[in-house]
Amino acid sequence: MNQFGVLLKKEWRENVRNYKLFWIPTVFILLGILEPVTNYFLPQILDSVGNLPEGAVFKFPIPMPEQIIAAIMGQYQFVGLLIIALAYMGTIAGERRSGTATLLYARPLSFSAYFISKWIIASVIALLSVWLGFLAGYYYTYLLFGSVDLMGLVQFMASYSLWILLVVSIVMVSSAMMPNAGLAAAVSLGVIFISQLVDSLLGAYWPVSPMKLPAYAAAWLETAPDLGDFWWSVGVTIVLIALLIVLGIFLSRKRAATTKV
Amino acid sequence: MSVLEVKGLTKSYNGLLAADHIFFTLEEGTATALIGPNGSGKTTTLSMIAGLLKETEGTIKRDFKSGVGFLPQYPHFFPWLTALEFTEMAAKISGVDGKKARQQSVRALEFVGLGSTVNKKTGAFSGGMKQRLGLAQAIVHQPKLLLLDEPVSSLDPTGRREIMNLLKSLQKDTTILYSTHILNDAEEMTDQLLFLKQGKLVEQGSLAEVKSRYAEPKIRLRFETEAAAAAFEERMLWQMRRQRNVIDLPLSENGPTMQQVLEALAHNGNGISGVDRQTASLEEIFHKVVGAK
Amino acid sequence: MEEPRLILLLLPVFLIQLGLMIFALVDLIKTPYTNGPKWMWAVIIIVVNIIGPILYFVMGRRNY
Numbered sequence: 001m002n003q004f005g006v007l008l009k010k011e012w013r014e015n016v017r018n019y020k021l022f023w024i025p026t027v028f029i030l031l032g033i034l035e036p037v038t039n040y041f042l043p044q045i046l047d048s049v050g051n052l053p054e055g056a057v058f059k060f061p062i063p064m065p066e067q068i069i070a071a072i073m074g075q076y077q078f079v080g081l082l083i084i085a086l087a088y089m090g091t092i093a094g095e096r097r098s099g100t101a102t103l104l105y106a107r108p109l110s111f112s113a114y115f116i117s118k119w120i121i122a123s124v125i126a127l128l129s130v131w132l133g134f135l136a137g138y139y140y141t142y143l144l145f146g147s148v149d150l151m152g153l154v155q156f157m158a159s160y161s162l163w164i165l166l167v168v169s170i171v172m173v174s175s176a177m178m179p180n181a182g183l184a185a186a187v188s189l190g191v192i193f194i195s196q197l198v199d200s201l202l203g204a205y206w207p208v209s210p211m212k213l214p215a216y217a218a219a220w221l222e223t224a225p226d227l228g229d230f231w232w233s234v235g236v237t238i239v240l241i242a243l244l245i246v247l248g249i250f251l252s253r254k255r256a257a258t259t260k261v
Numbered sequence: 262m263s264v265l266e267v268k269g270l271t272k273s274y275n276g277l278l279a280a281d282h283i284f285f286t287l288e289e290g291t292a293t294a295l296i297g298p299n300g301s302g303k304t305t306t307l308s309m310i311a312g313l314l315k316e317t318e319g320t321i322k323r324d325f326k327s328g329v330g331f332l333p334q335y336p337h338f339f340p341w342l343t344a345l346e347f348t349e350m351a352a353k354i355s356g357v358d359g360k361k362a363r364q365q366s367v368r369a370l371e372f373v374g375l376g377s378t379v380n381k382k383t384g385a386f387s388g389g390m391k392q393r394l395g396l397a398q399a400i401v402h403q404p405k406l407l408l409l410d411e412p413v414s415s416l417d418p419t420g421r422r423e424i425m426n427l428l429k430s431l432q433k434d435t436t437i438l439y440s441t442h443i444l445n446d447a448e449e450m451t452d453q454l455l456f457l458k459q460g461k462l463v464e465q466g467s468l469a470e471v472k473s474r475y476a477e478p479k480i481r482l483r484f485e486t487e488a489a490a491a492a493f494e495e496r497m498l499w500q501m502r503r504q505r506n507v508i509d510l511p512l513s514e515n516g517p518t519m520q521q522v523l524e525a526l527a528h529n530g531n532g533i534s535g536v537d538r539q540t541a542s543l544e545e546i547f548h549k550v551v552g553a554k
Numbered sequence: 555m556e557e558p559r560l561i562l563l564l565l566p567v568f569l570i571q572l573g574l575m576i577f578a579l580v581d582l583i584k585t586p587y588t589n590g591p592k593w594m595w596a597v598i599i600i601v602v603n604i605i606g607p608i609l610y611f612v613m614g615r616r617n618y
């Protein structure tokens with residue numbers, strides 16, 4: 001327990017002093033704001049570019065506020081995940097490669113405390129970023145397009161948060177497994193994007209899937225997803241996250257010998 | 262009482278034996294120097310004992326309760342932590358609790374000469390400062406066994422002297438195993454020498470034992486002129502080596518004793534200007550034991 | 555929506571971008587070592603909007 005507290009403090013310091021606590025939320029907030037703003041200005045932008053034939057009357061459908069929020073999620077699903085992967089790809093692999101981990105591993109280190117402390121801090125920062133981003137995006141959407149159902153927004157954010165925890169877990173496990181940060185990012189993004197692709201192509205056959213969590217989350221903005229499928233997917237995701245954490249602990253212990261001496 | 266017992270320790274990197282069936286024991290309160298050329302397996306051996314590297318074969322018996330301190334050859338620190346923060350964290354991970362961790366960290370940092378830079382971020386540390394900090398974190402939890410991989414390699418001559426003296430002062434209640442290329446240092450602090458060559462332990466023993474085995478003492482005679490030296494060489498029937506005006510007489514069992522040499526000089530030593538008894542340095546032994554390919 | 559309100563709306567976006575850039579530049583000046591030359595990172599941070607500072611934080615700083 002004592003070790004866990006010490007390592008938690010170390011991770012927190014790392015994220016504060018390497019400014020991850022500041023720049024990651026900032027980028028998510030920026031993405032959240034830019035989505036409603038660009039949507040709002042899109043007609044004017046197209047107009048000023050002026051490649052529409054003279055006299056052509058082009059009616060832009062005004063998007064619903066819910067669509068804007070869902071579009072922010074679309075941004076997070078690509079740029080956001082990329083940023084989470086890049087920010088945490090080196091959390092274990094980088095420590096081993098540079099040799100900073102050596103001085104920890106030479107001590108009676110609890111690898112559970114080691115991995116879980118990293119997982120917790122990365123999760124806190126990723127969730128903080130996503131929430132702040134959605135809140136900022138919601139505020140702009142409200143100003144420019146109108147309000148969305150607040151209850152739905154909360155349910156949406158809560159469901160999407162679980163997905164983010166899954167993403168963080170995958171990135172952390174890759175970092176525990178791979179010999180360097182670059183490979184860890186490539187593997188984790190590869191796993192996430194490929195399984196999403198597979199799920200979107202063939203997923204009609206299985207309604208219960210962690211990969212469907214973002215879609216189910218977005219459904220809360222409209223009305224609600226199919227509750228049975230939704231809760232089953234939530235359950236499966238929680239189990240998967242737990243398994244990934246166990247795997248991460250195992251791998252960080254097993255691969256400790258690859259640290260640079 | 263032995264603190265560490267290594268039996269048949271072997272590490273294979275895809276067939277390359279970086280450590281090849283190594284046997285040795287460390288007695289409590291002793292200092293052991295691990296010497297050998299680059300790539301002979303010093304770091305590999307120390308890493309396995311520190312528990313960082315899994316051995317391919319063999320056993321390491323050590324009293325795990327008493328704690329181990331390890332200084333890597335190139336210690337690397339989280340650049341965003343200060344020296345004190347790092348040392349304190351290291352102490353706590355090794356089970357030292359709160360208040361004591363701070364006290365012991367400050368003491369360890371002052372001990373290695375980093376007293377004025379405890380609050381500096383380690384990212385801005387020089388190589389020598391890192392080595393000192395590495396030593397501080399190795400001793401902060403007061404371990405019974407210290408494993409030091411070239412502990413003074415990045416230090417300037419004064420710093421080297423200073424740290425070697427510190428290590429000697431620790432030796433009273435700590436067992437030390439350290440590798441080094443600086444043979445003068447090894448000669449100064451060693452109860453046991455281990456010579457590694459291509460992963461094999463090719464020689465071991467105390468400094469005196471090794472010296473008696475490899476280095477026959479000799480008498481060096483210096484003459485004023487080369488002619489005088491040559492004349493002495495011609496008159497005496499002992500086995501000797503002459504180089505210009507200097508003659509080396511090995512003090513071996515069938516050679517002359519010191520007394521005989523001095524008597525010979527009294528009668529035939531025209532032009533003698535110096536007499537020296539010389540024992541071989543560890544460096545010469547090093548070349549003999551592990552130098553030849 | 556009338557002009558002044560629009561500018562008020564967009565102001566935070568510019569401020570955040572500027573903040574990110576200044577933040578990265580200040581850190582670049584303060585940090586003793588970077589991966590790659592400092593002037594290159596300065597150019598990237600200033601020229602490439604948003605992505606530049608992120609690239610610097612992820613790849614330019616020595617975090618481990």
Ligand SMILES: Nc1ncnc2c1ncn2[C@@H]1O[C@H](COP(=O)(O)OP(=O)(O)OP(=O)(O)O)[C@@H](O)[C@H]1O
Pocket residue numbers: 274277278279297298299300301302303304305306334
């Ligand atoms: N990770 C590794 N993979 C493959 N071979 C390795 C690895 N680490 C070390 N070796 C090899 O093992 C041998 C012993 O290396 P080691 O680092 O133990 O030598 P050393 O005595 O510490 O040398 P130095 O004086 O240069 O520090 C060398 O031949 C080296 O090339």
Ligand SMILES: [Mg+2]
Pocket residue numbers: 303304305334410
């Ligand atoms: Mg070495």
